[in-house]
Amino acid sequence: GQNIDQPTEMTATEGAIVQINCTYQTSGFNGLFWYQQHAGEAPTFLSYNVLDGLEEKGRFSSFLSRSKGYSYLLLKELQMKDSASYLCAAMDSNYQLIWGAGTKLIIKP
Amino acid sequence: KAGVTQTPRYLIKTRGQQVTLSCSPISGHRSVSWYQQTPGQGLQFLFEYFSETQRNKGNFPGRFSGRQFSNSRSEMNVSTLELGDSALYLCASSTGLADVETQYFGPGTRLLVL
Numbered sequence: 717g718q719n720i721d722q723p724t725e726m727t728a729t730e731g732a733i734v735q736i737n738c739t740y741q742t743s744g745f746n747g748l749f750w751y752q753q754h755a756g757e758a759p760t761f762l763s764y765n766v767l768d769g770l771e772e773k774g775r776f777s778s779f780l781s782r783s784k785g786y787s788y789l790l791l792k793e794l795q796m797k798d799s800a801s802y803l804c805a806a807m808d809s810n811y812q813l814i815w816g817a818g819t820k821l822i823i824k825p
Numbered sequence: 826k827a828g829v830t831q832t833p834r835y836l837i838k839t840r841g842q843q844v845t846l847s848c849s850p851i852s853g854h855r856s857v858s859w860y861q862q863t864p865g866q867g868l869q870f871l872f873e874y875f876s877e878t879q880r881n882k883g884n885f886p887g888r889f890s891g892r893q894f895s896n897s898r899s900e901m902n903v904s905t906l907e908l909g910d911s912a913l914y915l916c917a918s919s920t921g922l923a924d925v926e927t928q929y930f931g932p933g934t935r936l937l938v939l
Binding site: 815 | 866881915925927928929932
């Protein structure tokens, strides 16, 4: 079957760095998405990786290893507004998104 | 550009009733996808509509149905509501013209079934 795993909850300190991991098993692979979802709001797009390696976008970076079925989202210089759920989604061979349950990130001052 | 809008934002129904949710995509987007989100579960794909035709369908019972109008607005209907249908229902829009595209989500409709 198809499956996405990510931690349920993580806690980090303001100004620090946090890495949110995501492992996936899909029938075929056409890339991996990360979305951010603040409580009560719409998920918003953060990044898309289809090739191995690290993509940096400001304070956020996303990494992909296709051979390991693994991705992570790296958040630097954490701010209180980064408190949110982070959703990982892998696209399978039919271009369907398979979603993880999301990681709730709590930032403490 | 206006974002994806969903109405209503909150809804309370009782078991056995039916409900209709509405989604207006970003102007120019022709694809609308619907998802169910419950605590502890990933987004579960319901169906996708493109140019008034259902293009993809997830593994939900026939009680869940949808349609899309010529202006790309979409509606989702759930008949004979069950307690387990309580969830946040999200819709997402995209142009629908590429296999890999960013989806833009609406704020969702939170449905509570009593």
